[in-house]
Each structure stands twice: as structure tokens, then as C-alpha cells.
Amino acid sequence: MKELVAVKKPIMLDGGNFGHWKARMRHIIRGIDEDAWTVVEEGWSAPTMLMDDKIMAPKAKDRWTDSDKAASKFNSKALTSIFSAADLDQFKIIQGCESAKEAWDTLINHFEENTSVRRTKIDHFA
Numbered sequence: 001m002k003e004l005v006a007v008k009k010p011i012m013l014d015g016g017n018f019g020h021w022k023a024r025m026r027h028i029i030r031g032i033d034e035d036a037w038t039v040v041e042e043g044w045s046a047p048t049m050l051m052d053d054k055i056m057a058p059k060a061k062d063r064w065t066d067s068d069k070a071a072s073k074f075n076s077k078a079l080t081s082i083f084s085a086a087d088l089d090q091f092k093i094i095q096g097c098e099s100a101k102e103a104w105d106t107l108i109n110h111f112e113e114n115t116s117v118r119r120t121k122i123d124h125f126a
Contacts, residue, residue, distance in 0.1 A: 013086045018111040025085060029078050029100075035070070036078040036100075043101035044075035075100050082107075 011028075013021040030037045047059040047068040059068070078100035083091060086107075093110055097103035 011085055013090045013107070015087075015090060015111075018107070021085065022108070025082065028085075029081050032077050032081065033074060036074040036081075039071065039074045040078050040100045040104050044071055044099045046072070046098075079103055 011021055011024045026037070029040060047064055048056045049059040049063070051057045064072070079097070082094065082100060082103045086094065090107070094103040094106050097106060
């Protein structure tokens with residue numbers, strides 16, 4: 001049986017603490033399960049199957065394998081952790097994300113890209 005990692009002080013992404021939030025969330029998600037962090041790094045998408053007409057279509061949930069179910073579970077746990085640690089303004093940025101990787105990458109692009117663009121503008125006008 002897996003042990004749960006208790007977070008003594010919850011962390012909330014508020015727009016001004018992204019570097020700190022990112023480092024803490026990486027460890028919080030890893031504490032849930034290393035496979036949850038793998039889903040953040042590598043991504044997850046709903047299982048598909050090849051239909052009779054040779055077109056890929058979503059696989060019905062009753063046809064998911066144990067591996068499909070496990071990957072979905074780890075994505076859900078990681079995505080829930082990310083959603084739960086974002087304040088309302090930051091949640092609006094990621095609310096449409098279906099995978100933990102998509103949410104994570106969206107936040108990285110939003111915060112780290114904006115910071116580098118700001119630095120470039122400052123350097124250009126300095």
C-alpha cells in the first residue's frame with residue numbers, strides 16, 4: 001500500500017511565485033507517484049483504437065486496459081494537484097487543459113516566456 005505524502009503548508013500559484021511553485025509542485029506530484037510525474041513530463045491522451053473503417057477513434061472506457069486505466073489515473077492525480085494549487089486567475093489560464101502535461105507546459109510558457117520577453121525588452125531599451 002502506498003503512503004500518502006502530507007503537505008504541511010499548501011502552496012498556491014498566485015502569479016508572483018512561479019519559480020518556487022514549480023519546484024515545490026514537481027516534488028509534490030512525484031510524492032503522489034513517480035508515474036504521475038512521468039505523465040507530466042511525457043504527456044497523456046485518452047486511449048484510441050483503430051476502427052473497421054481504418055480511422056482512429058476514442059476507445060470506449062469499458063475496453064480500456066489496466067495500463068490505460070493506470071495512465072488515466074496518474075494524469076488525473078497530477079492534473080488535480082496542478083489545478084488545486086492555482087489561484088483563480090492562474091486557473092483561468094489552464095482550465096481547459098485535459099492533461100497534466102498540457103497544464104504544466106501552458107503555465108511554463110505563460111510565466112517563463114513572459115519573463116524572458118520582458119527581460120529582452122528591458123535589455124533592448126537599456
